[in-house]
Structures are given as C-alpha cells and as structure tokens.
Amino acid sequence: MKSFAAVTDAGSFSAAAARIGSSQSTLSKHVAALEAHLQTRLFNRTTRSLTLTTDGARFYEKAMSALDTIEAAEASVGLEGEAEGILRLTAPLTLAESRLVAMLTRFMADNPRIEIDFTASDHALNLVADNLDLAVRVGQLADSRLIARKIGVARRIAVASPAYLERAGEPRHPHDLAQHQCIVYSLLGTGSRWTFEDGGSVEIRGNFRADSPNMVRAAAMAGLGIAVNARWLFEDALATGELVHVLPDxxxxxxxxxxxxxxxxxxPARTRSLIDFLSREFAADPLLAPDQSGIPAP
Structure with missing residues (x-):
C-alpha cells in the first residue's frame, strides 16, 4: 500500500523510487501484487503518463486514510520516526516571497526527508479539491469546517507615492481619506470601508481596484492613490522612498x-512539524507575531 501511495504521489515509478530510496522494479512488483490482490487495475499506464483509474482513485483515498491511521498508531507508541514525505501547501504570493520561502528553507534543512509542493495564490483554494495538506491564510476565515490555528497577524499600513502626495496633499486623519483617491484590494472582503485600530472607519472611493497585492503596490507607486495592505508588501518601496507611510498614528x-x-x-507528522515550526517563526517576526506574544509592533 505504501508503494502504491508513493507512486501516486510522485506521478511515476522512477520518481517514487528516487524519493523513497527503492527501485522501480521493486515498486512495480508491489503495485502488481496489490492489483492482483484487489483484482482490479489501479493505474492507466502509457509510455508517457501514469494516471489513476477510477478504482485506483477510490482506493487511494481509502489507502491514505488507512496509512494516516497506521502513522497515528505508531506515533502513539513512539515509532513515528523522522518526518518524511510530500507536504502540499498554499499561501498568498507576497507573504510567500517576503517571508515563507526563507522559513521553508530553514524547515527543509532541519527536515531533509520532507519535500515541499507549494502553490502561491491570493485566492482561497479548496484544500480538499486541490489535494492540499494545509494553507496559510490572511484575513477572516469564511469556511468554518476547516481546522484552523492562529499563528500571527498582518500589521498593515497606508502608503502613497511622493508624487501623489505632492499633487493631492497628505491626509492627517482617517476621515481625510474620503477626499482622496484610494486603491482597493478587492480580495480583502471589506469593500470600500477602511477601519482602524483606534476604532475609526471611513468610506473610501477610488478609480482603481485589484485582486493582487502586487498590483495594489504597483498602482500606489505609479501615483494612482493611497493603498492599505500588509507592511511586508511595501518594505522595499518604503526603504527606497518610492512610497511614503501616511497616517503613521x-x-x-x-x-x-x-x-x-x-x-x-x-x-501526519510532517504536517504537525511544519505547523509547529511556522508558529515559532511567526512569533519571532515583529511584523507577523500574534498580538498576545508581547512583541511590540514596529
């Protein structure tokens, strides 16, 4: 069963053999024996591809559940061993680029038998349909069926380009934003109302909206208006002076x-290992640490 799962995960006998340190012939024999036992074909094989049959897909789902149960049983008596296997995860692109790649590099150095299959997306992918082990999500969660663990907060700021501020003036209070062009990040779900930690809120307007944080940053740098997003998105542009932090109070x-x-x-162990690792990494980052961590905001 483990050989079958390894081949399915890797997409080929050769890739599976390389990943688990076996041989193609051994894996082929194991899968052939399993097919003979089940009296059904599990894979559609051609010279160029290997795909699951309908029976194979059904068996894979049940097999993974069984293997998870076995792994849990082994862990309960101390036989779990080193975490290994493929971890499929997703996170927003800008968070991945600015923070997660470095974190995952350290994680993989500590866990050399774990492979990462990463999908960067600013949209909330379906974990079950997209066969993902976990997701890192920023913002309020919409699906209450998911198992969730809070690991941090995104500290946000308002920014604008020097050219825009020279042309339109700099706001001194959030209610001044109603008189400015504001760039809307459409995936946030808060619409055209921006709220602040001091309890204030303002209905904003603007001629540009985007579903990509990178587009929001580019629009702000181009002088299209004032943008609000995670501070990590603007770090480089703030350092070079291409953007200015507005409403700092x-x-x-x-x-x-x-x-x-x-x-x-x-x-499984590999997923638990990553969750614990990321929790520690986020707690140590001043821009990401949970509010209760005691680490002050920058």
Whole structure:
C-alpha cells in the first residue's frame, strides 16, 4: 500500500523510487501484487503518463486514510520516526516571497526527508479539491469546517507615492481619506470601508481596484492613490522612498493569519512539524507575531 501511495504521489515509478530510496522494479512488483490482490487495475499506464483509474482513485483515498491511521498508531507508541514525505501547501504570493520561502528553507534543512509542493495564490483554494495538506491564510476565515490555528497577524499600513502626495496633499486623519483617491484590494472582503485600530472607519472611493497585492503596490507607486495592505508588501518601496507611510498614528485594523487544514483527517507528522515550526517563526517576526506574544509592533 505504501508503494502504491508513493507512486501516486510522485506521478511515476522512477520518481517514487528516487524519493523513497527503492527501485522501480521493486515498486512495480508491489503495485502488481496489490492489483492482483484487489483484482482490479489501479493505474492507466502509457509510455508517457501514469494516471489513476477510477478504482485506483477510490482506493487511494481509502489507502491514505488507512496509512494516516497506521502513522497515528505508531506515533502513539513512539515509532513515528523522522518526518518524511510530500507536504502540499498554499499561501498568498507576497507573504510567500517576503517571508515563507526563507522559513521553508530553514524547515527543509532541519527536515531533509520532507519535500515541499507549494502553490502561491491570493485566492482561497479548496484544500480538499486541490489535494492540499494545509494553507496559510490572511484575513477572516469564511469556511468554518476547516481546522484552523492562529499563528500571527498582518500589521498593515497606508502608503502613497511622493508624487501623489505632492499633487493631492497628505491626509492627517482617517476621515481625510474620503477626499482622496484610494486603491482597493478587492480580495480583502471589506469593500470600500477602511477601519482602524483606534476604532475609526471611513468610506473610501477610488478609480482603481485589484485582486493582487502586487498590483495594489504597483498602482500606489505609479501615483494612482493611497493603498492599505500588509507592511511586508511595501518594505522595499518604503526603504527606497518610492512610497511614503501616511497616517503613521492611525494603524489599519490588523488581519489574523491562520494555518488551516482540511476537515476530518489525522494530521501526519510532517504536517504537525511544519505547523509547529511556522508558529515559532511567526512569533519571532515583529511584523507577523500574534498580538498576545508581547512583541511590540514596529
């Protein structure tokens, strides 16, 4: 069963053999024996591809559940051993680029038998349909069925380009934003109302909206208006002077950051290891640390 799961995960006998330190012939014999036992074909084989049959896909789902149960049983008596296997995860692109790549590099150095299959997306992917082990999500969670663990917060700021501020003036209070062009990040879900940690809020307007944080940053740098997003998105542009921090005494409401897991499955050792690792990494980062950590905001 483990050989079958390894081949399915890797997409070929050769890749699976390389990953688990076996040989193609051994894996082929194991899968052939399993097919003979089940009296059905599990893979569609051609010279160029290897795909699951309908029976194979059904068996894979049940087999993974069984293997998870075995792993949990082994862990309960101290036989779990070193975490290994493929971890499939997703996170927003800008968070991945600015923070997660470095974190995952350290994690993989500590866990050399774990492979990472990463999908960068600013949209909330379906963990079950997209066969993902976990997601890092910024903002309020919409799906209450998911297993969630809060690991941090996104500290946000308002920014604008020097050219825009020279042309339109600099706001001194959040209510001044109603008289400015504001750039809307459409995936945030708060619409055209921006709220602040001091309890204030303002209905903003603007001629540009985007579903990409990178587009929001580019629009702000181009002088299209004032933008609000996670501070990590603007770090480089603030350092070079291409963007200016506006309303520094009025912090936009912080967004929670969660790790979310698919519902109803045992969490294998490799996933638990990454969750614990990321929790420590986020707690040590002043821009990401949970509010209760005691680390002051920058």
């Amino acid at each position: 009025h912090e936009p409401v912080r967004m929670p950051i969660h790790i979310v897991l698919p519902p109803g499955r045992y969490v």
